[in-house]
Amino acid sequence: MDALVDRLDRIRGTVAPRNHNARTIAALTSNPGCGRRGLMDAAGVNKGAVAGHLGFPAGFGQSRFAIARGNAFEAQVKADGAAELLQLLRERLGLAIPEVAYDDLSNVGGNASREVRYARTKSLLARAAGERDDAGTLFDHPMLRLDIAGYYAYLEPDLIAFRVGGRFHVVEIKSFAVIDGQADAGKAAAAARQSAVYVMAMRELLGELGHPPETVSHDVVLVCPENFANRPTATLVDVRKQLSVLQRQLSRLTRLDEIIDALPSGLSFDLAYDTDHLPTRPADELRKAVSTIDARYSPDCLGTCEMAFFCRDESAGSTAAMGRTVRDDLGGVESIGTVLGLARGTLTPGAGQEEIAGLLRFAHRLRTECLEGTA
Amino acid sequence: MPFVSESNSAAIEALERRIDRLRGELRRAATAGDRTHARALRAELRRAEHAWDDALADLEDRSTPVPAPDRKAPPMLSIREQVHHALTLLGVPAAPKLIIAVHDAFFPGELVAARLTSLRRDEERSFKVAPFGRPYYLCPALTADLLSPARGLLAISTWPLEVRVVGPLSARVDFLTGAIRIAQRVAQLPPDAHDARRLLWRFAASIPGATGEVDPGTVADQAQAELDVHLDADAADRAAAAGRARDRLDGAEALFGARLHKLRSRTAN
Numbered sequence: 093m094d095a096l097v098d099r100l101d102r103i104r105g106t107v108a109p110r111n112h113n114a115r116t117i118a119a120l121t122s123n124p125g126c127g128r129r130g131l132m133d134a135a136g137v138n139k140g141a142v143a144g145h146l147g148f149p150a151g152f153g154q155s156r157f158a159i160a161r162g163n164a165f166e167a168q169v170k171a172d173g174a175a176e177l178l179q180l181l182r183e184r185l186g187l188a189i190p191e192v193a194y195d196d197l198s199n200v201g202g203n204a205s206r207e208v209r210y211a212r213t214k215s216l217l218a219r220a221a222g223e224r225d226d227a228g229t230l231f232d233h234p235m236l237r238l239d240i241a242g243y244y245a246y247l248e249p250d251l252i253a254f255r256v257g258g259r260f261h262v263v264e265i266k267s268f269a270v271i272d273g274q275a276d277a278g279k280a281a282a283a284a285r286q287s288a289v290y291v292m293a294m295r296e297l298l299g300e301l302g303h304p305p306e307t308v309s310h311d312v313v314l315v316c317p318e319n320f321a322n323r324p325t326a327t328l329v330d331v332r333k334q335l336s337v338l339q340r341q342l343s344r345l346t347r348l349d350e351i352i353d354a355l356p357s358g359l360s361f362d363l364a365y366d367t368d369h370l371p372t373r374p375a376d377e378l379r380k381a382v383s384t385i386d387a388r389y390s391p392d393c394l395g396t397c398e399m400a401f402f403c404r405d406e407s408a409g410s411t412a413a414m415g416r417t418v419r420d421d422l423g424g425v426e427s428i429g430t431v432l433g434l435a436r437g438t439l440t441p442g443a444g445q446e447e448i449a450g451l452l453r454f455a456h457r458l459r460t461e462c463l464e465g466t467a
Numbered sequence: 468m469p470f471v472s473e474s475n476s477a478a479i480e481a482l483e484r485r486i487d488r489l490r491g492e493l494r495r496a497a498t499a500g501d502r503t504h505a506r507a508l509r510a511e512l513r514r515a516e517h518a519w520d521d522a523l524a525d526l527e528d529r530s531t532p533v534p535a536p537d538r539k540a541p542p543m544l545s546i547r548e549q550v551h552h553a554l555t556l557l558g559v560p561a562a563p564k565l566i567i568a569v570h571d572a573f574f575p576g577e578l579v580a581a582r583l584t585s586l587r588r589d590e591e592r593s594f595k596v597a598p599f600g601r602p603y604y605l606c607p608a609l610t611a612d613l614l615s616p617a618r619g620l621l622a623i624s625t626w627p628l629e630v631r632v633v634g635p636l637s638a639r640v641d642f643l644t645g646a647i648r649i650a651q652r653v654a655q656l657p658p659d660a661h662d663a664r665r666l667l668w669r670f671a672a673s674i675p676g677a678t679g680e681v682d683p684g685t686v687a688d689q690a691q692a693e694l695d696v697h698l699d700a701d702a703a704d705r706a707a708a709a710g711r712a713r714d715r716l717d718g719a720e721a722l723f724g725a726r727l728h729k730l731r732s733r734t735a736n
Contacts, residue, residue, distance in 0.1 A: 196617070
């Protein structure tokens with residue numbers, strides 16, 4: 093394991109690894125077949141900087157208006173000892189009236205360092221898991237951590253983990269609206285993936301303390317504004333599927349040995365920053381280094397990966413760049429040039445391409461007829 | 468006087484029409500290439516514009532000054548007094564947002580949120596310069612476990628330590644206590660005190676059995692019912708913490724809280 097961490101350190105270069113958060117860890121689970129992304133994420137490479145140096149800067153990050161809106165809604169729900177949240181949990185989950193203890197873990201005696209907060213979270217949760225009656229119900233901004241490829245990623249559920257019926261539930265507060273019982277599918281899925289990361293980190297923490305993983309419920313409480321008002325509503329979301337995807341993905345991260353063994357030994361994505369923090373690594377050399385690992389670009393990457401614009405440029409002309417459905421429809425044909433050649437009949441189909449070639453020619457004939465008909 | 472200003476404004480309007488007409492003529496003369504006529508027109512236009520300027524200045528002089536927009540009178544009380552009033556009404560440590568809501572509902576004048584942020588620091592500085600030089604200080608509530616300042620909760624220094632320390636249950640207990648105090652105050656107000664009633668309604672929304680309730684008596688009863696469940700445990704917590712605080716904290720720390728690094732350096736010595 094240490095040899096692997098050493099190797100990843102060399103690949104990353106002289107800079108500190110990028111910190112993971114729930115968002116980036118959740119993003120690891122999209123496009124799991126991409127070796128480039130898997131390696132760069134495991135090594136904690138600053139992909140945004142690498143992509144920028146290669147000439148494909150990605151305008152990534154959350155809008156600050158979205159962040160401000162999210163924070164305001166969270167503050168409203170948690171105001172006055174989480175009064176609104178308590179009311180919701182009592183209505184929806186049958187939280188008992190005496191269960192109102194509220195612990196603020198966002199700093200410990202004015203000290204907001206991650207290690208101190210983690211230690212405090214751990215001791216409080218240990219007490220709560222020990223089934224003591226006075227052991228607390230709501231934990232505001234606890235600090236958890238997860239081992240990602242040899243490094244601890246510190247995670248701060250923007251929410252509270254509380255105890256009902258002897259089980260912990262992760263509460264995720266999001267500011268997108270649930271209108272008439274329906275939320276934006278993409279946002280709800282992203283929230284579920286992030287919550288799964290927290291559930292996993294909580295289970296790890298309680299596992300260290302000798303509690304079974306079931307102590308943390310796989311049902312996450314998602315709190316969102318209801319309809320067009322600012323009143324919060326709570327929904328239970330089952331994240332078992334996201335959890336298993338995440339587990340598989342993280343275990344893959346630690347089994348990177350095989351990928352790494354196949355790479356040239358001197359491979360590095362170091363940008364060689366000088367004293368003014370300007371990258372000095374020649375872009376061509378870096379491009380060669382990045383190109384040694386296979387990527388699997390698909391249009392979804394644009395929403396989740398900083399390298400997406402580079403990979404899209406690299407894979408221009410291949411059928412995969414047009415998305416999964418197109419690639420599946422054109423099974424076995426790699427490049428767009430071949431597809432067009434087969435359709436126009438200028439290329440002879442190779443072994444196994446006869447069927448798709450027939451279909452393509454038929455489609456081409458239909459198209460020409462249509463166009464001639466309109467002309 | 469109004470007659471003069473009316474005739475004046477009529478004169479200005481005539482001048483404006485004349486300026487417009489002259490400009491049109493000037494443009495036509497310029498396009499036609501009639502230079503002498505254009506020059507004469509330009510001079511006339513300039514004279515008309517000067518006359519317009521003078522007439523306007525005259526009009527300004529004569530008009531009675533419009534009273535300045537009705538700005539809210541500066542509050543008669545200092546911000547710390549305003550906060551003191553709101554906290555005294557609530558009787559428990561409260562977050563700045565709640566303090567502002569209570570102030571807006573029950574007291575005249577405006578409490579500026581931005582000025583609340585520096586208030587705590589100013590109070591601590593003032594205490595350090597002249598300890599106990601003021602009858603009261605606005606200080607943070609103290610956490611029961613570490614006796615450090617609780618995040619975003621203000622209290623009054625003259626309150627007993629049992630009120631100023633907050634344990635895990637205190638957030639709820641203080642919320643319910645505040646609800647009862649507000650209900651009692653609302654009961655004394657006329658029925659058209661809408662701001663105060665709206666605040667009470669907001670509290671009631673989070674109290675079991677009082678949701679949507681606007682009758683102060685019912686809200687207070689329901690809050691008391693829930694309060695009875697938590698009160699004993701919370702009082703025991705707070706009393707224990709207050710005892711520890713009395714033993715360990717002195718001077719500024721007893722008011723403004725102990726910091727973790729201070730405790731550490733002390734144990735190191």
